[in-house]
Amino acid sequence: MSKPVVAIVGRPNVGKSTLFNALAGEMISIVKDTPGVTRDRIYAEVSWLDKNFTLIDTGGIEPDSSDVILSQMRDQAQIAIDTADVIIFITDVRQGLVDSDSKVADMLRRSKKPVVLVVNKVDSFSKFMPDVYEFYNLGIGDPVPVSAASRLGIGDMLDEVVKYFPEHDSEEEEDERPRIAIVGKPNVGKSSIINKLLGKNRVIVSDIAGTTRDAIDTAIVHDGKEYVFIDTAGLRRKSKIKEELERYSIIRTVTAVERADIVLVVIDAVEGVTEQDAKIAGIAHERGKGVIIVVNKWDAIEKDNKTVKEYENKVRTVLSYMPYAEIMYVSAETGQRLPKLYDMIDMVIQNQNLRVATGVLNEIMTEAVAMQQPPSDKGKRLKLYYITQVSVKPPTFVIFVNDKELMHFSYTRYLENKIREAFGFKGTSLRFFVRERK
Ligand code: GDP
Ligand code: GDP
Numbered sequence: 001m002s003k004p005v006v007a008i009v010g011r012p013n014v015g016k017s018t019l020f021n022a023l024a025g026e027m028i029s030i031v032k033d034t035p036g037v038t039r040d041r042i043y044a045e046v047s048w049l050d051k052n053f054t055l056i057d058t059g060g061i062e063p064d065s066s067d068v069i070l071s072q073m074r075d076q077a078q079i080a081i082d083t084a085d086v087i088i089f090i091t092d093v094r095q096g097l098v099d100s101d102s103k104v105a106d107m108l109r110r111s112k113k114p115v116v117l118v119v120n121k122v123d124s125f126s127k128f129m130p131d132v133y134e135f136y137n138l139g140i141g142d143p144v145p146v147s148a149a150s151r152l153g154i155g156d157m158l159d160e161v162v163k164y165f166p167e168h169d170s171e172e173e174e175d176e177r178p179r180i181a182i183v184g185k186p187n188v189g190k191s192s193i194i195n196k197l198l199g200k201n202r203v204i205v206s207d208i209a210g211t212t213r214d215a216i217d218t219a220i221v222h223d224g225k226e227y228v229f230i231d232t233a234g235l236r237r238k239s240k241i242k243e244e245l246e247r248y249s250i251i252r253t254v255t256a257v258e259r260a261d262i263v264l265v266v267i268d269a270v271e272g273v274t275e276q277d278a279k280i281a282g283i284a285h286e287r288g289k290g291v292i293i294v295v296n297k298w299d300a301i302e303k304d305n306k307t308v309k310e311y312e313n314k315v316r317t318v319l320s321y322m323p324y325a326e327i328m329y330v331s332a333e334t335g336q337r338l339p340k341l342y343d344m345i346d347m348v349i350q351n352q353n354l355r356v357a358t359g360v361l362n363e364i365m366t367e368a369v370a371m372q373q374p375p376s377d378k379g380k381r382l383k384l385y386y387i388t389q390v391s392v393k394p395p396t397f398v399i400f401v402n403d404k405e406l407m408h409f410s411y412t413r414y415l416e417n418k419i420r421e422a423f424g425f426k427g428t429s430l431r432f433f434v435r436e437r438k
Helices: 016-031 066-083 099-111 125-138 154-163 170-174 190-198 242-259 275-286 307-318 340-352 358-371 409-423
Strands: 005-010 043-048 051-057 086-092 115-120 179-183 203-206 217-222 225-231 262-268 290-296 326-329 384-391 396-401 431-436
Touching: 005 016, 005 066, 005 242, 016 043, 016 051, 016 086, 016 115, 016 154, 043 154, 043 242, 051 154, 051 242, 066 086, 066 099, 066 242, 086 099, 086 154, 099 115, 099 125, 115 125, 115 154, 179 190, 179 242, 179 275, 190 217, 190 225, 190 262, 190 290, 225 242, 242 275, 262 275, 262 340, 275 290, 275 307, 290 307, 290 340, 307 326, 326 340, 358 384, 358 409, 396 409, 409 431
Parallel strands: 005 051, 005 086, 086 115, 179 225, 179 262, 262 290, 290 326, 396 431
Antiparallel strands: 043 051, 203 217, 217 225, 384 396
């Protein structure tokens, strides 16, 4: 299911990071067990009542002059318009309404995207409310007063935000076609892969019904079946600032991955696998999407009989958190092995949707426990009572035990390996939750 995307836009120092952190809370550490992925605060998962969404902070580095501020705000607003379902436009009651706020508000209004106008630093409603009314002049609706620092008004603000979410992900949910995001650093060959796959196939460049985002989706028919490719390469932004470019590229990746079933992580064979690749692949891993690692430009490197093995070792080392992902060596230039991608995509989709019967799972667990004794601490041994699969995409399991504290990460990993030995689950991460039953 694809989650709505909410983007925060606003001038420097209005409190974007403070609001972002207040909303993201502990959730910010979602990337903690993904080595190689730095904890940058660009995006986070947020839950409010029964709604979940991806929050994006479009703000980057601090500009130093006011004309730079305006152009940077326009860039931020454009990114938000391109990628978000709802935009939080944040202003500052203490600085009051300034000219660049009005200009950005005009831009947001023209985009017709849902905007929630937030006035921050209203630390005391009685003292600052009269100043809040001024923000009606922006013409983008009722200002919502908050104090991000003291978490005042945040609930009311979130109520306004979630009002704009679609009731059900109706049309996108009903769309049975596999959705495949092609992600990777600039110049690894993402567009070339799509173009080569398109070849002489019938082309439908489509606005997928039900999305409120401007996506560049391409439907390709292969063997009578339609696949929808989500390209992150198409939207190129001009910026001289490296940090800003990286931020944009992460935002594009997060929003594309969010909408996808399967993610093709494209790596440049000539350049080799890098930390930046690990960061990008980590986004797909965290979200539990199906993953295929595509090493492109395979035509362009010198090969002998050790090359594949050496490449595999390097990729497995840098992307060590996703041993489950298959690696394919392709060339968008010559088309080598590209048609095989479809079989791989089909297989990964099947695995993402695979359900294992509870009886079978418990047999595997019983056998695993007999082969390797569960850990114990201070004379108390872990007992595993029962395991059941509760959902798919990604396959998610709940294990009932006597004491959660005794369930070590390594023992969960051991059980995961046993389940994978039996069912493969190639291309998909598995999730485990441990619950206590007395
Ligand atoms: P950003 O540049 O938009 O990300 O802004 P920051 O989140 O870094 O905040 C800028 C400054 O405003 C910091 O000194 C914050 O402590 C302060 N600030 C943020 N929210 C509030 C608030 O609700 N009330 C007050 N009084 N100060 C705040
Ligand atoms: P993107 O930024 O990831 O979309 O990358 P592009 O598709 O624009 O490709 C970047 C450059 O790499 C272009 O000059 C392509 O011609 C080249 N390229 C892409 N795929 C291959 C390949 O399989 N082999 C070789 N030799 N070059 C490739």
